[in-house]
Amino acid sequence: MAEVLSLHDAVARYVDDGATVAMEGFTHLIPFAAGHEIIRQGKRDLTLVRMTPDLIYDQLIGAGCVKKLIFSWGGNPGVGSLHRLRDAVEKGWPHKVEILEHSHAAMACAYEAGAAGLPLAVLRGYIGSDLPKVNDQIKFIECPFTGERLAAVPSIRPDVSVVHAQKADRKGNVLVEGIVGVQKEAVLAARRSIVTVEEIVDDLEATPNACVIPGWAIDAIAVAEKGAYPSYAHGYYPRHNRFYKEWDTIARDRDSFNAWLEENVYNAGGAS
Amino acid sequence: MAEVLSLHDAVARYVDDGATVAMEGFTHLIPFAAGHEIIRQGKRDLTLVRMTPDLIYDQLIGAGCVKKLIFSWGGNPGVGSLHRLRDAVEKGWPHKVEILEHSHAAMACAYEAGAAGLPLAVLRGYIGSDLPKVNDQIKFIECPFTGERLAAVPSIRPDVSVVHAQKADRKGNVLVEGIVGVQKEAVLAARRSIVTVEEIVDDLEATPNACVIPGWAIDAIAVAEKGAYPSYAHGYYPRHNRFYKEWDTIARDRDSFNAWLEENVYNAGGAS
């Protein structure tokens, strides 16, 4: 049953050093506020899972929280590289980050399989790609009916998933609207889950088939206004595309990154 | 691209004798009007697929359209048996119907896999059940990651799927709302599809994540007002529960069934 906590307390309670953490949001509703709280609390040795690492994981990697990254596309969308990710992978700063790399289709299926309680996902994927040569978690099985060779990947079952959504009601039921990505799957696949929301309301006003995650399938709800910024929340605020472009300059250099982190994360207090 | 046809023409064009036909609608939006049109056109040797055969398949079986039935629960919900189905299976009237029997979980997964273009569905199912002994399409595979034994069933790929929905717009995009069952999966899994709708509107007025099937993924749209009756259409008319109870009497006897069929299907004209 979802408990309403401060973001500080939710992260302190559910994100342990060394945990496997999925913070999802497919370009939309990216849980930046929660990511910054994880940085502020100095979590270490995290295995981070995310289809599109985006700026949020660039920041967590640059801040030294991350031991391993499982992902399928690691760039600054429409802009270029994630410089902190590259610096960690190419030069080992602030320390070496191990990577495990998939395709989007495989990760999406692996979340789906995780939500479905299965140990594996089966897909028609990775045909002719070199990715199976560098990721030993990609295997192939034979269909017992047709003999077709299909890819199999382990399902994703994070220790904790963190997502951001538009709103929760007072029972902790959450409405996600717009580009819903793999958020519902990430929450259902995880042992524990934190959902940050723009606001808590009396009535979700959801249509019959809306994407609603029941409160009893969530561990903690934390209010984080503009919690997806500089990403966006459909119906609340737009994506700050200019900041995504500016990040290219900020993150290119270790000092300017550190200065940004100091000012915007460590000294930004955060929801308490 | 969806073409708007009369129900007569849609059935005449896409439902061939001997075809595998899935008519879905999980207690809601059951395509009765289309089923009656199939009976009127005297289609024969159909392999019918449906999780819950319901009255619609009882009628098709009693009318002699059916060679084989693939299903997971064949009753009159909350009332009792499907007497025409039982008469066919137990006594071979009007002729013997072959059955292939699954569980709901397996059929739901098999539709999902069909929509996903896969040859098989994998599920944690059929443990300790005798069903695999009488259905040779149920196999078991070993997870290459955990060694767990999981059930595998062939995906469902009908020649044609027929579903009923609330409304279509003028481009043939369809909105399904309420209990959406496996309708979307049935349409996407099939080679051809017919969607009957209560009405055609200018604007679906769908919310961002509503269950909308694009017109280019459908072959034919046919208007069939009250096309799900005596089942129901959320937002249009309620389920005729009393008729479901009355059906028990009508269908129990071959003569009363034939009389009902004569009056309510053969002589009912139907949308032309």
Add this chain to the structure above:
Amino acid sequence: MSLEYTSAEMMTVTAARALENGTTCFVGIGLPSEAANLARLTHAPDVVLIYESGTLQTKPDVLPLSIGDGELCETALTTVSVPEMFRYWLQGGKIDVGFLGTAQIDRYCNLNTTLIGDYTAPKVRLPGGGGAPEIATNAGEVFITLKHSRRTFVDGVDFVTTLGFGRDGKGRDGVPNIGKGPTRVITDLCVMKPDPETKELVVVSLHPGVTAEQVQEATGWEIRFAEQLETTAEPSEKELEVLRELKARTERHHSGE
């Protein structure tokens, strides 16, 4: 003070009491649905009722005739597709209790809803498995409720549609990722639980006025009784009132158009 009530009411009330508040329950149609909704309307207002039609956390005002009546969707928190229901919610491990009825049950709680007689030439063809085979293995535990008779309590079911504990009581041993299975069976005569070791059903409680002989008479095998055989608590006035109102509302609703 003793109230008047039928054995069917006794069964429903006892079944309802088994459901704890806050539990997530995957509800079968018929008797389980009646009991689960009675629980929700009495001691367990926050019980989460889930029907296989995709309706999550539903609060029907009248009992549904089918598993997918409009009432279920209209009063649900949200409604998901049927594949999602079986994959994410049931197989995904979100269900505490699966609540099932059955046509036949044996001493190891195996359920038959497929047929009477031989599969290729059935004497009576029943509806089939529906959701039960996976509800019974993927839910945390399973409650079963049905009327007690020699026709339903048989010495070996004709067909194991749904696993209880297998024909030898060992059907769940060593199987990974499987629920506890049936933990109680509630009939109009008594309450039974599987023996912790052998998994054979043991009568643990007789409903008021019911004798052990009556239970044995209605059971197709030599049934065991617990050493500390209890008497089931009677329905309360409140429970009977709520149940009768629920059934009256339902009757009025379903006899209309």
Add this chain to the structure above:
Amino acid sequence: MSLEYTSAEMMTVTAARALENGTTCFVGIGLPSEAANLARLTHAPDVVLIYESGTLQTKPDVLPLSIGDGELCETALTTVSVPEMFRYWLQGGKIDVGFLGTAQIDRYCNLNTTLIGDYTAPKVRLPGGGGAPEIATNAGEVFITLKHSRRTFVDGVDFVTTLGFGRDGKGRDGVPNIGKGPTRVITDLCVMKPDPETKELVVVSLHPGVTAEQVQEATGWEIRFAEQLETTAEPSEKELEVLRELKARTERHHSGE
């Protein structure tokens, strides 16, 4: 009459023309997105654009910076989850054309977006595969567009992120349920198609003013030219006007908050 246009505009217009009206197109971000939207705003109003963020049949007024800008959802027919997008729509065989960019391409249209150098010690780490590996095999056919240079057109990609026709041109032979693969590559210099037999890329059309020598100079292997080498048709006034307005709108939009 000859219009003034840049080689980048020539590339986008030519790529746009490749998309027929009514096609369902799975659109990669960047150049493919620009071309696909130009097609939609000119000769192909009913082209169905699908982005991996789950937005089905979207009609953005400005080009999205990311694959999941709000603009895509707001103008879409509907938006589905990302697992559904990859499972039902891409793998389910509903996509006619996958439209991709790349960092490196070789003579057999294999694409590398993973890294330059060695996998364990990369010289340059690129973003990775994203949707491309399965778009390239599950879509009916694949169009590729990128700028022509020796950095991008290499004699053997460092890593096959995404299958063209394999290192020997036979990577799709005998594979069941696989799309046709790349059928054309559009750059700022020319249009190439795979040889029907060997699958090696052949230049079939040079853009106006471009010489075969320029193309060879910008290509990391000895590239073949078709016997009937054509000249690509110039952009029309209408196409240039629509493209420039689209880019100006986009620029204004993205430089704001």
